[in-house]
Amino acid sequence: MGIQEWFTDPDNWSGAGSIPQQLGYHLGYSLVVLAIAFVIAFPIGIAVGHTGRGEGVVVGIANAMRALPTLGLLILMVQLMAPRIHSTLAYVIPALVVLVLLAIPPILAGTVTGIRGIDRETTDAARGIGCTDAQIITRIEVPCAMPSVLAGVRSATLQVVATATVMAYVSLQGLGRYIIDGRAVGNYAEMAGGAILVALLALVLELLFSFAQARLISPGLSRRETRTGGDPVPLPA
DSSP states (O other), X not given: OOHHHHHHOGGGGSSTTOHHHHHHHHXXXXXXXXXXXXXXXXXXXXXXXXXXXXXXXHHHHHHHXXXXXXXXXXXXXXXXXXXXXXXXXXXXXXXXXXXXXXXXXXXXXXXXXXXXXXXXHHHHHHHXXXXXXXXXXXXXXXXHHHHHHHXXXXXXXXXXXXHGGGGGGGTOOSTHHHHHHHHHHTOHHHHHHHHHHHHHHHHHXXXXXXXXXXXXXXXXXXXXXXXXXXXXXXXXX
């Protein structure tokens, strides 16, 4: 069976283990991972970016986390955590933990970089007219850093979607099943089909992020516009 025949086979589009079902699992796991990673990384990034304290340590740890071997870490987490989880989540939770560790660094780095890149004269002026730290964060730093934050989330999304295929190594569902199962039976069309589906999903998400960034981020908040005399950020009275 060739790749074209695999994609056009009706059995692959309905029932258990079908392409829509595995796509749903893949997206579901990815969204959960990104939500958890954002809840962890975004506040830490704001705190570090706003105060500048621990920036070197946090950035160093984030860079070190990027170098973690995903598959090896997944197997280790399963061995450590699965025996202690007496439910159907025995393999899901370790896999999610590994992917969260993968997603945190780009979100954290994007947030810290975005906030630290803001002209200090802007925040000093805000303090000079009586703004509190909370007002500076919510009305100046976070909006101005949003392009960098979204770039971090975008990078994390693509990494998670591409790497979530390893979850199939511990018998979880998702597009990685086609790669693992195809390899087990020597079905290279199925393996190639799974890889193509992952690549297409990543491409679609990349296009969606590009569209969202173009629509949601004001040109006045981009770093280029800010540095070349764009509209100033309104300050509270």
